[in-house]
Every structure is written in C-alpha cells, then in structure tokens.
Amino acid sequence: MFLVLNCLFLGKRFKLLLLSGVLVYKLQDMGCLVSTPQDTAGGNRKRQGNVGEVAVFVPGYRIPKPVDFSQPLGDSLSKSLVERLSALRTRVVVMAAQEAPTASKSRKRTATQHGGSTVSDLQQALEDYLPVLLGLLKEGSNLQYMVHFIWVNQEDEAEETALPNAWYEVLSVLHLMAMLSLSQANMLLLPNPAADGYQPKGSEESRRLSIDIFLRAAGYLDCALKHVFPQLSPDLRRDLPVDLAEGALRSLSLQALGQGVEIQLGMAIDSVKATLAVKRRLACEMVKYWQQAQENIMRLPLTNGWGEKHKLFVKWKHIEAKAAAYYYHGLILDEGNTEKSHGMAVAALQAAEEFLKESKKVSDAFNKSPPISRNPPLWGTMKYLSEKIPKDTSSKVRINRDLYTSEKIMETAPALPDFALALKPDDYQLPPVDPSWNDHETMKAQPVASQRTPGRM
Template sequence: MGCAASVYQVGKKKKKKGIIPEVSIFVPSMRVPAQCDLQRTLKGLIPKDLADKLTFIRNQILLIAQDTDVSAIDELQKALEEYLSLLVGLTRKEFGIQELTGFKWKNLEDGQEETSVANSWFELLSVLHMMAMLTLVEANMKLIPKDIAMTERAVSGDCMRDTVDLLLKASGYLDFCVQDVLVHLPPDIKNKLPKDLHQGILEATSNQALAQGTEIQLGLALESQNATLSVKRRLACEAVSYYAQTLCFLSGDNNFHGTAKKHLLFIKWKYLEAKAAAYYYHGIIIDKGTEPSCHVSAVCCFLAAEELLTESKKASLSFCLAEPVTRTPPAWGVMKHLNKKVPETAAKKSQMYGYLLDQEKDLRVLPDLPEFQLSLKPEDYTLPEADSTWDIPGQSLKEHLKDGEETD
C-alpha cells in the first residue's frame, strides 16, 4: 500500500485494495513508532514503574497505529497525550538521561526503513509531529463524505469551521516543534533527522495548514450575506501569501521525490487556485471605479484569473498522477463558484470593454494584488506537565534509584 493510502487510511476501516484516496487536506507524511526495548535501555536509569509505564503506552500507540477502527484517531491522540506527560520527564536536564536511550520511528512511505536516535527530544519531536499529522488526517476526513462517489459536493458550515479549528491545531503543533523542540537538538542530530522533520518541511506544513484554513474561511464568507467583497478579496489575497510562503519553505530542500514531490505539486496547485480567486475579487472591486483605466485593469484581472484557473486544473492533474496516486474531490465552495463565474465574467467584461482595450493599450497591465497582514496564526500549544510519577521529593533521581535497588 502506498504512502497516501496508508496515511489517509489511519483511523478508517480497511478498504478494498485499488481504492484511490481522496485528498482535500494534504498530509505530507505519517511517522509511527517502531518497536524498541525501552525497558531494557532504561533499566537503572529511571524507576522501574516509570520505565514500565513508558514502555506500555508507547507499545499501545504502536498497536493502535496499526488499528483500522474508525475511532483509532481519537484513541491515538489520547495515548500520545498521555505518553507526552511521561516523556517530558526524560527531557529534563537535571536527570541527565536525555541521550541515554534510543528511540525508533518509521515512515509509512518507507515501509520498514527505521530511524533510531538516542535523544529524548527527538522522541518528543516525533510524537508532536504524529499528533499534527493525525490532526490533518482528521481535517481531511471532515471534508470527505462517507459516500465519495457523490458527483455533487456540499460541505456544511459547521464542518468547515471544525476543519479550520483542526488546521490551526495542527499548525500549532508544528510551530511548537520549530520554535521549542528543534532548538534542543544538537547540530549532528539535526543533520541526521528524516526529511519530514527538517525545519523547512515543518514550517511549510504549518503554513500550508494556515493557507488551507484561510481558503476554507473564504468559502464560509462566500455563504455569508454579511461578508463584503473586500473581505473576500482580503481572504483570497491572504491565502496567496500563505501558499507563497509555503513554496518558499519547500524550495529550501532540493530533494523532491515521492511524497516530497507530491507535497510541492499540491502547494503549486493550491497557489494557482488562490491566485485565481484573488485576481477575480480584485477585478470586481477595481471594476467599480469610473475611470477607463479601472475597467481595463479589471478585465486584465479577470483574464488572468481565467488563465490561472486553467493552469490550476493542469496542476491538479499533475498532483493526482504523481506517486502515490490520489484523487481530488469534486469542486465545492469557492472553487465551484469560481469555475462558473470566472469564465463568464472574463467573457462578459472583455466584450463590454473591448473598445477600451483597443484604445488604451498602454493600460493593459495586470495590477499587483494588494498585500494584507495575515490573520490566521498557529494555535498556541504548550507541553503538558510532567506526570506525577516523576515527582521524587527531596531526592535526586540517582538517589531514588539507589534506594530502589536496596529495597529489591
């Protein structure tokens, strides 16, 4: 089973082979724990009951990750959160055990290829990354109906709002990884990290979540009678900025193969869609002016939007056909609206102002899109408090272990 199928099957019932997964929210990768003997490696380093608890919950995560029940994502997230509270203790400097045991993880794309790093901050990074990816999978599931054979697609406002919340949460996990976890890893370990844990990829995925959240907000604005054209243009332009930043983060890594290549193709496709929307709404606002230059600029915007939409459809096909093969959902929300309105408006306005285009050839310049301060931010995330098992009042960890040996 390919990576996309593996990633998007997490938390779902096992489906027949040959079913191509549908992607609305792109999940770059899914890394899961691999078997490692924590009890043996932690023996004598931390109290036995603590080592047993860490091992039990980590093994539980490993087993649930292989589950196919629809409730698997919720179970995984709960187990990961419980594991985090135990794991936080291993990162404490005063205990001096940050680099004394190895942790193994594997990427579903690579199959059996494992990464082993003897650093508790690596384990923390991997857990938070998995939580972020599971949240993106959950967001994707919100937008995909149970009957994926439906030719018409409608997503409720509640589903869209829930999806935005999930995207902000995923972005928050990844932002925390960049700002508060990577800084604790020494350079030699950072250089050995798997590609999906590189800073640029983490930043790109965090930004992608914000971009897709903004795109969905535009869909909500489209359905709202209170949302003005200015609001719609602003959201469309913000989405362009987010996707442009994401492309910038991704361009820092030249190794585009497999899922990395597919990730880049996805962002290029969504960037073109966002830009088409931005030029469409920008054109409508400019066209409200009374000067001939306003109408000429508006037509330039509409024609650009039409061309960008055409290019986006080609980009969508390239994304779908890139390994691992995926499907995109039928157009809904903003894109369903734009697929109809952009060609109509471009044709109508070109005909209406054709004489101006001929007369004012010097004005036939595509205007720049306005820039706005970006609204969406990653959701704030803080690590949980260390599990009470780590509380050893009045003793150092070594003293506690010594006492434990004497009573055995």
C-alpha cells in the first residue's frame, strides 16, 4: 500500500511517496523566488556562464546539503559517533559548496593555508568520511534507512534529490571523488606558456600523472557500478537523479579511459621508439572507448545546459579519435605494395581529414553550449594531427592518383582494425568500516533489519 502526496512548502512542490513505511521525497522547482537554480546547492549554487579553457570536461558537480544525524540516530548510536558523522559530513558540505562554483574553471587552484589545493583537501575530506559512513551499512542493522541524504544535482532538472538510504550517500560520495579527479586532470593538462614565448605545452610529468588520475577516476566509478549499484533496489535505481544513472557512470568511466589513451598516444607520438602499429592500436582503442561512452550517454535524458554540453564533448572526442585512427590506419595501408592497399590508404586518409574537419565543428558547438568554454591552445596529440593529417592526405592522394586511375581509389573508408581494450580502471575497493564502530558501547541494541525497501519518489 502506498500514498502519494503533492504539497507546497516555501514555494517548492514536494512529491511524497509513502511506501512500506519509508518516506521519500524529491524537490521540483516551481520558479519561485525562495529557491531557484541560482541559489540552491548548499546555499551557494550558481549556474556558471563561462568555465574557461577545457581539456577535460567535468560534468556539473553533485553538491551535498546539510542533514541532521542526531534526530534519526540519537537513540541508536552513541553521542560521540553521531557527532563524528555530523562533523565529517559538515566538513564535506562546506568544502564542496566552496569548490563547486569554480570546479570547472581553467585557472590553477591557489594553495590553501595547509599547503594543498582545495580539490585535494575536499578529496581527503571524502576519504575520511567514507569509512565512518559505511558503518551505517553494517549487516543486521536498519541504520541505512534512517537518514535522508540530500544532494543538489546540476545535470538533472530536479533541484534536489533526497533518499533515506546510506547506499545512495556512498554512491554520491564516489561520484564526487571521481569528478574531483577529472578536475585535477583538467588542471594538469591545460598547457602552460612556454618559457621561450613560443607554443604552449604540457610537461611529460603532468601527462604521466594525468593518466594515473584518469584511471583513479574510472576506478571510483567502476566500484560504484560493481559494488554499490547491486545494493540498490530496482525502485531506488529508477529514482536516482540522471547524473547518477548507471549509463551516466559508465559513460564517465569510459570517458576517463578514453582521455587516458589519448595521453598515451601523445606520448607515443613524441617517442622515436613508438612504431606506426603502436600508434594505430592506441588510436583505434581510443575510438572504442569514446564510442561506448557515446552509446551510454545518448540514452540518458540529459536535457539542460550541463547535460547537452556533456553529450557534445563526448561526440567531439569520439570524432576526433576517428580522425587519429584513420590517419594511422591509412599510413600503414600505404606501406603495402599493391594497388588495392594504396587505394585503401587514400580512402582512410581522406576519411581522417573529413573527421578532423567535423571534429572542429562539434568542438565549436561544444564551446558555445552553456556554460561557455574554450579550447586551450593546441599542443600534444591534436596539434600534431591537425598539422599532419591535411598535409599527408594531400600528398598521398596526389601521388596515388598519379599512379592509378580514379576507379582504383576507394570511395568509402576501410574498416578500422578491432583491438582489445588495454587500459582498465584502478581496482578501487570500498574501505573497511572505521574502527570506532567496533566499540561495543557505540552501538546500542538494534532491531534486526526489517523488509523496508526505499520507495520511488
């Protein structure tokens, strides 16, 4: 038996669903002056008009809002543990509210008074909070259903999503940890002005470090998909905001891996030891990562500014990856000694040039889509390919057309080779429950977990 209630409070419409004794609600904006998309998010949410240079697209952050642990848990846990939970989460709330307005900004973060960046400090705050939070999920306890965890969503049209399930909180924490990692990678990959005043470039150390960060971000998301999603009921999964949907998490994980391979390709381009075969393999793997990322994200109802921009970013990088893959495939085919191989090479190189032109158009559309952004000065992989693809295509087409009749030149590009994907997410595991939960005085007598199942909003 369930009861649906629609009511007004402070200008907001609450949709309430009472199912199996559990109350769930989701806030829906009514355009009032009390709470709008510009002033929510922990009291400090603001839509960004311009996010500056973007090397790595960081979707809109999910920001936690304050919750009261003492009222639902005061009769079940010791005062000290309730206070610790509250203090750790409040620290996250405050730091996330400070970080969110500048999360995607291209400027370098300034050091904090403790010597680290705000991003790394927030990451540490989440890591400190997670082991204590996991205590609410101890087997045989119904504590996981007792607190309504509230988060503001930037890629979802709903202003807030609040669910009485600690697994929802764990999922949100892992998502934020992944977003912070992508933000760190973006900062690393924005090129610094060259000391000689010429072309800006990124350092070798920054590129290597960014690959580790991409794998870490993918690891957080992979953990969420493998270890958190199975704990959520089908109803609860349907009630998740779109930026926590299974497809969104998979797309983000594949995005991180795709950008990691792009960095590997750039390093291979700079290496005199890397063969054309190695470069082609990396480029073809990059296509597969971005293709899968696009397949996942296109199924999602991402309809607002952040969501549309995210879709355009994935589309842009997918097309850009195709340009690289067809270029190296064409160069290898051209090494053949037959008319057929030379004809296939020309078709592949022409496809590479067309994909390069198309990627620039989609890149422009991405940057113009709100929040407005711009590409950093070209360097690395795309600077090299932007120069080489038109030059080599023109040369190979001219040579081969001088040798063969036009009938021998393929009109459609040959299929790309299919390589197994080599780059994998880090094997991130949820940390063990904080030792404070082992204190026999901490836990008071708990009823055996009932059949309570979080309902839909």
